[in-house]
Amino acid sequence: IGPEPWGWYVMGGVLGGGMLFLLAWASPVLFGKEGMGMGDVKLMAGIGAAVGPYGTVLALFFASIIGIVFGIVFRRTVSQRRDEPMGPEAVQTEGAFPFGPALALGGFIAYLFGEPIWWFYLSLLA
DSSP: OOSSOHHHHHHHHHHHHHHHHHHHHHHHHHHSSOOOOHHHHHHHHHHHHHHHHHHHHHHHHHHHHHHHHHHHHHHHHHHHHTTSOOOTTOOOOTTOOOSHHHHHHHHHHHHHHHHHHHHHHHHHHO
């Protein structure tokens, strides 16, 4: 992992898993349907344990941006295909798509470039 004490990475895992667990728990209450699976929660906990708390926040930020871009492209693609006839092999997604790949890519960005990104961000504040 990195040079920080092990508690730093435990805190990152708890923060990452906790944020998405709260979202998974609150989704049925707020939106009336499941918004996130427990696999995403476990993946984010693992990413948090690898990158620490600061990297966890950064990974979730980048995953959200990637998810938004993918969601826009996905919606446009699905809306264009709605006019095509549906065969037996077609899968009805009803607008749902997996968030796990976006989480993995966000975690990868945070793991490789997290510290320089944080230093750049902090230099903008000073």
